[in-house]
Amino acid sequence: MAQNVYTVRQVNAYIKNMFTQDFMLNRIYVKGEVSNCKYHTSGHIYFSLKDESGTIACVMFAGQRGGLSFRMNNGQQVVVFGSVNVYERSGSYQVYAREIRPDGDGALYERFQMLKKELEEMGMFAAEYKKPIPAYAGRIGVVTAPTGAAIRDIMNITARRNPFVQLILYPAQVQGEGAKESIVRGIRMLEETGVDVIIVGRGGGSIEDLWAFNEEDVARAIFDCRVPVISAVGHETDITIADYVADLRAPTPSAAAELAVSDYRQTQMRMQEYQIRMNRLLMHKVQIARFRIRDYQTRLKYLHPRIRLQEQQQKLAEFEDALRQLMKGRIDRERHRLSIRMEIMKGISPIQRLNRGYSYVEGETGAVVRSIRHVRKKERLSVYVTDGVIHASVEDVQEVRHDPADGEVRDHV
Helix, strand or coil: CCCCCCCHHHHHHHHHHHHHHCHHHHCEEEEEEEEEEEECCCCCEEEEEECCCCEEEEEECHHHHHHECCCCCCCCEEEEEEEEEEECCCCEEEEEEEEEEECCCHHHHHHHHHHHHHHHHCCCCCHHHCCCCCCCCCEEEEEECCCCHHHHHHHHHHHHHCCCCEEEEEECCCCCCCHHHHHHHHHHHHHHHCCCEEEEEECCCCCCCCHHHHCHHHHHHHHHCCCCEEEEECCCCCCCHHHHHCCEECCCHHHHHHHHCCCHHHHHHHHHHHHHHHHHHHHHHHHHHHHHHHHHHHHHHHHCHHHHHHHHHHHHHHHHHHHHHHHHHHHHHHHHHHHHHHHHHHHHCHHHHHHCCCCEEECCCCCECCCHHHCCCCCEEEEEECCEEEEEECCCCCEEEECCCCCCEEEEC
């Protein structure tokens, strides 16, 4: 009977442990030809490395894509840095890639990595130094070759998006001896002309073709430029030092033009929408203002001094009418009382008595004669009647007494 029987999982785990403990397999460089290369939607890259003697499976996970500066294609010769380990589910081993570079460009790649690390430590890649790209650039400077596809793409995109934008080209040498000096002069010259943004770039190529954009002088010129700089070097998978230093990286020159040039038609449509909204808001405010003016007019009608004066005049007229009514009532009452008193006075008036046959007698002294004791014989008297005065003399005096019991008058001499 067989002894020490293990499961598949145990065997795979044991083999994986052996790979893990091997120092060389944890940090290994493997070179070969790329085959079966597949870019997965998750961001992982699956491929194989082969040579004349065999094949080994490889994978680069999405989190390690920073170690790949170009787009891999089948047939390329590359050097893969990573570790070899076992995938337990299938029981197969594969290379887990952390960095991939083209084979034969090792020295340039090492220079690229060293300069990148140095400039990054100096803070030249820091986000706080990135200048914003103006939304509506009017003058755009371009540092690129005058006859390359890059400038044609930029011109076509600019003409389509906004024909009013002015392009200023500095015809730079972008490859070979003197390329970095030419690019630096172009950046500084366009900066002095006062453009709104600068596009620095060229079409795709090998690492040697793009090397001018990996030079430290070019990186410092981009970093020191007061004008925002957009880098547009090569294709989407080509990454240079200029891309890290620039204020904005565009994957291609055409994309740089899209980012730098505002779409005139969209801007025009947006302005029309703003105008419509502004008109609506303005009309709304005008209507509100009209309502307020009407309200103020109504309030002014009640608060106007003329209205207040008219109200006071109305009140004065009412008081005047009331006063007239009071005076008329008072006069009527007084007239009534006067007429009553006049009637009373008529009853006691001497004139009335005279009219009824009575007379008024005065003595010589002017005193009223009320009794026979007030006169003497031969005294001159004045007898007042209705139509005049009678002058008489006292001849005799006769006393007359009234008897209250029978009302008869008796004479006594």
